[in-house]
Amino acid sequence: MRFSRKVKLSPRYVGPYEILQRVGEVAYELAFPAELASVHPLFHVSMLKKCLGDPTSILPFERLGVDENLSFEEVPVEILDKQVKGLRNKEISTVKVFWRNHLVQGATW
Incomplete structure (x- = not known):
């Protein structure tokens, strides 16, 4: 399992x-x-x-x-930061997310 x-x-x-x-x-x-x-x-x-x-x-x-089937759900708590990266003809926005079961150092983009 x-x-x-x-x-x-x-x-x-x-x-x-x-x-x-x-x-x-x-x-x-x-x-x-x-x-x-x-x-x-x-x-x-x-x-x-x-x-x-x-x-x-x-x-x-x-x-x-x-859960009883040994799985858990990741829940976002807060958005810590936002970035917009520009490519040749479009922009891509990314956000840094703080998750419920992780420390602040475990936040991901």
Whole structure:
């Protein structure tokens, strides 16, 4: 099961979670809360990231508002900035959006 849809703005990592044991050469078993009981606890080492305690890289599961099918909806909160880029014969406007489940540094154009 996926934690969310594969979209450009979806979080790359959810956690941190405790490693219970090493299974084989390249797999680890993780301890999940009861809400994630439907997710298989074994993960390949390439899917894991070492938690260094950086609060910008950690997205807590409780704050996401995850549905029963382990997906969540991105909701824009505020438009932080606007830009207009001129091409040869037309102008393209872009906006910087602050999202509900992200920090201000996670705002995207």
